[in-house]
Amino acid sequence: MNRSLKLSPIATVAAMAVVCSALFAQKQPVDYVDPNIGSIGILLTATMPYVQWPHGMARIAPITTPGIQDRYLADKIYGFPAGPAVLMASTGEASTSFAAYASDFDHDFETATPYEYAADLQTWKIHADLTASREAVYYRFTFPASQHAHLALSLGKKSHIEVVNDHAVQGSEELDGPIGQLVHASGTTSQYFYAEFSKPIASYQTWAGTQLAHAAQQSGNHIGFVSDATAQAGDVVEVRVGISYISTEQAKSNLEREIPTWDFAKLKSATRDEWNSALGKVDTVGGTEKQRTIFYTALWRSMGRMTDITEDGRYFSGYDYKVHNADGHDFYIDDGMWDTYRSLHPLQILLDAHRQEDMVRSYIRMYEQSGWMPSFPSVAGDQQVMIGHHASPMILDLYNKGYRDFDVQQAYAAMKKNATETTLLPWNRGPLTSLDKVYFDKGFFPALAWGEKETVPAVTGEKRQAVSVTIENSYDDWSVAQLAKALGKEQDATYFTKLAHNYANLYNPAIGFMAPKSADGNWVVHFDPKLGGGQGGRDYxxxxxxxxxxxxxxxxxxxxIQQMGGRDKFNAKLDRLFVEQYGTSKFAFLGQFPDATGLVGLYAQGNEPSFHIPYLYDFSGQPWKTQRRVRQLMDVWYGDGPLGIPGDDDGGETSSWYVLSAMGFYPVCPGSPVYEIGSPIFEKTVIRMGNGKDFTIEAHNVSAQNKYVQSAQLNGEPLNKPWFLHADIDQGGTLVLEMGDKPNYSWGSASSDAPPSMSNPQP
Structure with a gap:
């Protein structure tokens, strides 16, 4: 007789828990990554579902409807990158129009992972699938029955395309140059591709402008290639594309080296394994599924930049327009130092410090080739965006953490030259102006006086941003001073330490804020700390x-803290930041300050100058407030959907803040080898550092409510201060935090517990 097994409700729940736990255990880090997080931008740039190896040169995502900045809301796919070309499949009419090949798509019929992107091109009933290696891309298109199955390659300005044989097409396109480039060099940068098809090209046409022709080559603007074949339902055509910044021959070599066979599944598996290995450098226990999805997606986004453009031991430099031997050290571009020095590079130092050494070597090479240390290096040169010379703290940070496999003297020469011979003006790396002389001689960058008209031609539409320029460059000058001191350059160290105090000249105790001064040294009258400065506050x-x-x-x-009148007044001001309202309607405030997204009071989690501020309570005797605030910011402003990033991710910088904060610590001052403690969200985090050592953070009893540190141990010894040194963990170690649901007002609160800084240089 058959008997059905019946479980009690308690047993049923227990059995389900076992099953869920088993499924949870089987999930690997890469399985948590959702590339569509942040694909609706809070402000400017939405994220993209890139397929890319860590720091890889091939960075591939679908090209969606032009003009729709929020990619997730776009209605069509226009094509896929093939180096400089756009590759698209269709079954419509052959056309010279890029838009004619576009297709509707639906996220419900889309796969987006770090190692594969796939979507149904619904207009053409074609399934598109792609994966990538470091310098090559592999596409697979599954066609319906059609008399006209097309593969089209489109290029833009100053391009060339050539049909090599019945299986291959190659070409190139000249890239746009950098913004406001210094006049040190002249030349062009091009990107090249070599594409191979799995089936012979039965018939094809090329075009230039609006004219289709049976020609094997085309050159000029807006050119392309389109094949034509008959397809049976389910026919698969694959395309492998090598890319290069050196030549089409090198693009072909990159393809043959990285994707030597027609085996899509093999490459996809290898790319998945590469990401699993990279993401596995941080092993976590605990947290919710949502938190783990946000965390590993943020970690993934923190591993895309900088980009390694070394090809077969050589690289093209947009800083002297020559091809160089890499001499065993890869060459990296694509960075944004105004923000990435804050948390992206410090995180990457923890995960792979030796790669960071090659990044610093790359900056030094750019300096040697162009005469300047760049701030926003691209493949075509320095983009010269934003303010400051923040390669200096990044270099100092690496040096002070003990990683020095680069020419330190040359790095210092570059830092010093940038600090003394190029203007501090925003979005400008030209020669010194009269405004810079005020900074050097009087100790602040001058703003326009009330009613004064601009007379300095070098000032652009980005205005002077005088207070921010003073504060951020005084930090850069501190970085130069610290490296000068380490290298025994005492005269330089004294000079740059003096400049490092320039920030203090703009604190106005009468109003309790940093405020602008005009060149005569007087405070700018009618200054409003909340709404002053015009659009984006850019006057100041x-x-x-x-x-x-x-x-x-x-x-x-x-x-x-001393300037503001001591700890109590500082804490009161900091408390008020997180609750202060807009002084006008929120609509009007955000109209003036659209970059100030992710607001908590007037604190803006969506803009990078905010990132260190929640951790300042560690310096002022109230670390429990840091613990509360960082938890609030992670919970409120980071999500697991298309709106999951509080502002521009800026290539992973905003994501890297979350990664570090979720692990439980953050570097307030890169260049100082110190980490300030916050409130971790995981029970256990193991960071597998690039030197083969593990740093473990254990948070006992951690939960949503248990966010407050009760006590701590570091490497088996009591830790009664809310910070630790990189030297404490560089050979591995364990930080144990006992967590509870009430603040411990005594832990880390003594004056002697504060982290070091320039005016308090304790070890």
Whole structure:
């Protein structure tokens, strides 16, 4: 007789828990990554579902409807990158129009992972699938029955395309040059591709402009290639594309080296394994499924930049327009130092410091080839965006953490030259102006006086941003001073230390804010700390207002606290930042300060100058407030959907803040080898550092409510301060935090417990 097994409700729940636990255990880090997080931008740039190896040159995502900045809301796919070309499949009419090949798509019929992107091209009833290696891409298109199955390659300005044989097409396109390039060099940068098809090209046409022709080559603007074949239902055509910045021959070599066979599944598996290995450098236990999805997606986004463009031991440089031997050290471009020095590079140092050494070597090479240390290096040269010379703290940070396999003397020469011979003006790396002389001689970058008209031709539409320029460059000058001191250059160290105090000249105690001064040394009258400075505050600030930049002194928090009248007054001001309202309607405030997204009071999690501010309570005797705030910011402003990034991710910088904060610590002042403690969300985090050592963070009893540190141990010894040194963990170690649901007001609160800074240089 058959008997059905019946479980009690308790047993049923227990059995389900076992099953869920088993499924949870089987999930690997790469399985948590959702590339569509942030694909609706809070402000400017939405994220993209890139398929790319860590730091790989091939970075591939579908090209969606032009003009729709929020990619997730786009209605069509126009094609896929094939180096400089756009590759698209269709069954419509052959055309010279890029738009004619576009297709509707639906996210419900889409696969987006770090190692594969796939979507149904619904207009053409074609299924498109892609994966990538470091320098090549592999496409697979599954066609319906059709008399006209097309593969089209489109290129833009100053391009060339050539049909090599019945299986291959190659070409190139000249890239746009950098913004406001210094006049040190002249030349062009091009990108090349070599594409192979799995089936012979039965028939094809090329075009230039609007004219289709049976020609094997085309050159000029807006050119392309389209094949034509008959397809049976289910026919698969694959395309392998090598890309290069050196030549079409090198593109072909890259393809043959990286994708030597027609085996899509093999490459996809290898790319998945590569990401699993990279993401596995941080092993976590605990947290919710949502938190793990946000975390590993943020970690994935933190591993895309900088981009390694070394090809067969050589690289093309947009800094002298020559091809160089890499000499065993890869060449990296694609960075944005205004923000990435803050948390992206410090995170990458923890995960792979030796790669960071090659990144610094790359900056030094750019300096040697162009005469300047760039701020926003691209493949075509320095983009010269934003303010400051923040390669200096990045280099100092690596040096002070003990990684010095680069020419330190040459790095210092570059840092010093940038600090003394190029203007501090925003979005400008030209020669010194009269405004820079005020900074050097009087100790601040001057703003226009009330009613004064601009007379300095070098000032652009980005205005002077005088207060932010003073604060951020005083930090850069501190970085130069610290490296000068380490290298025994005492005269330089004294000079740059003096400049590092320039921030103090703009604190106005009468109003309790950093404020602008005109060149005569007088405070600008009628200054409003909340709404002053015009659009984006740019007369005085960089995208935000005095409420944020008053707390912007990363290198001298102790001096900043003293300036504000001591800990109590500092804490009261910091408390108020997180609740202060807009002084007008929120609509009007965001109209003036659209970059100030992710608001909590006037704190803006969506803009990078804010990132260190929640951790300042560690310096002022109230670390429990840091613990509360970082949890709030992670919970409120980071999500697991298309709106999951609080502002521009800026190539992973905003994501890297989450990664570090979720692990439980953050570097307030890169260049100082110190980490300030926050509130981890995982029970256990193991960071597998690039030197083969593990750093473990254990948070006992951690939960949504248990966010407050009760006590701590570091490497088996009591830790009664809310910070630790990189030297404490560089050979591995364990940080144990006992967590509870009430603040421990005594832990880390003594004056002697504060982290070091310029005015408090304890070890």
């Amino acid at each position: 600030f960089t995208e935000v207002d005095a409420w944020l930049y008053t707390f912007g002194v990363q290198h001298d928090v102790a001096g900043m």
